[in-house]
Amino acid sequence: MIPEKHDLHHEFPEYHDRIHELKISDAHFSRMFEEYHDVNREVRRIEEGVENTSDEYLEDLKKKRLLLKDCLYKMIAET
Template structure:
């Protein structure tokens, strides 16, 4: 089965520097990033290995991932806005 990879750097390649800066400098972002990364890995493993799992379970995991990605994205936007304002 072809699996799309959803790591944050692939999702937002234009924000790679901000992701790296926030991972090391913002504990809240780092915690969310780690949770997103673990959840993404679990979903991709289930899909890649065609493991038996209830549809609602994987859908729930994907919904959690989308929620985390949205929160991470908003933190990234705020960080970049702050960087622009500082210039």
């Protein structure tokens, strides 16, 4: 099974420039962006079978990824 892509540029292609701008100009956004992508990479590695873990741990990671994505989206959508 190939995991879905959840990187922010794939999730929100219409905000590509805004995401880039915030990564450069907003340290808080940049930290959250990196944390989101770290969690996303870990989820993908588990889903690809590179790492083994409990289902509970994977579900917790997915919830964390969703929470981070929601927070990042709020920051992205603000104009």
